[in-house]
Amino acid sequence: MVKRTSFAGDACPIARSLEALGDWWSLLIIREALFGVRRFGEFQHKLGMAKNILAARLRSLVDHGILETAPASDGSAYQEYVLTPKGRGTFPILVALRQWSEEFDDRPEEIATILVDRAKGRPVKKLEMRAEDGRLLSPADTTLKPRPMPRRKSA
Amino acid sequence: MVKRTSFAGDACPIARSLEALGDWWSLLIIREALFGVRRFGEFQHKLGMAKNILAARLRSLVDHGILETAPASDGSAYQEYVLTPKGRGTFPILVALRQWSEEFDDRPEEIATILVDRAKGRPVKKLEMRAEDGRLLSPADTTLKPRPMPRRKSA
């Protein structure tokens, strides 16, 4: 097959995430959904994307359990797309992408918005990686270990 | 043009990040690079991707300032691809993707590796978003503000 390679069977969790989120539109759709967008037309208008692609992406996100369709909500007989907990769980990914752009973008002056703490109106801190005991970790302080085998199912 | 939409001029920092990293392979190439992979053939072998695509992606990552080519390093006359600081700055993105998969994947038993604190061998904590003063923030505790105008350049 020549089709776009699938990472579904890959053992790397990063590849597995990309299988669901790794195309050009999915994360932007989720971004809008996190802002409260729920309706097909609203996604289409805000993102300026083709309707067939939007329909395909929404279907894919629903299939992956990131969005689910809700029957109505404002009276009209149409359906809406709302984030599942899994979908809301992508928030750190979006924050990480945003912060990377804020830190390294070649034209930071073109960035329109900053993410702030609602209570104080001050920018949020950079995401930081910490050990279980709270020590701050750099990439070099980490390593990969094979996942422990599950206890229950086999010898 | 029908070509794949570019987010380069978009004002959203997430879209701007995706412009550089948002295709199927770039983040996986960066993942390998973070593990120390430097050579064309090694990327190609580990990722199992077509060589033309790899060449195109490496070029794109170099153009975006994420990788740079180094003349040699092990004696042979070939070039290597090493991460720039901007490239190493994607680490939180990869960690966020990994943790999302670890938390929400439908078949977590297929995930082969876990990211651990090298010193203790224990899993790293989930990335958390904090305010400047250290308060833990949930998505609902944040909001977007327009970026302040730059001081220097204009009235």
Next chain:
DNA sequence: TTGTGTGGTTGCATCATAAAACCAAAGGGC
């Protein structure tokens, strides 16, 4: 009944991707 808005699907042209063939330079054996 005819409009109008929302929420899609279908057709077609074009682009990107993937696999494999091909190419070129650098060593290595002899």
Next chain:
DNA sequence: GCCCTTTGGTTTTATGATGCAACCACACAA
């Protein structure tokens, strides 16, 4: 020197994905 292999790509060609526009279906209103 000569052939052969390894490394690092480019070219070729087929197919899947994308983007635009046109079309369709349903609900509701006049």
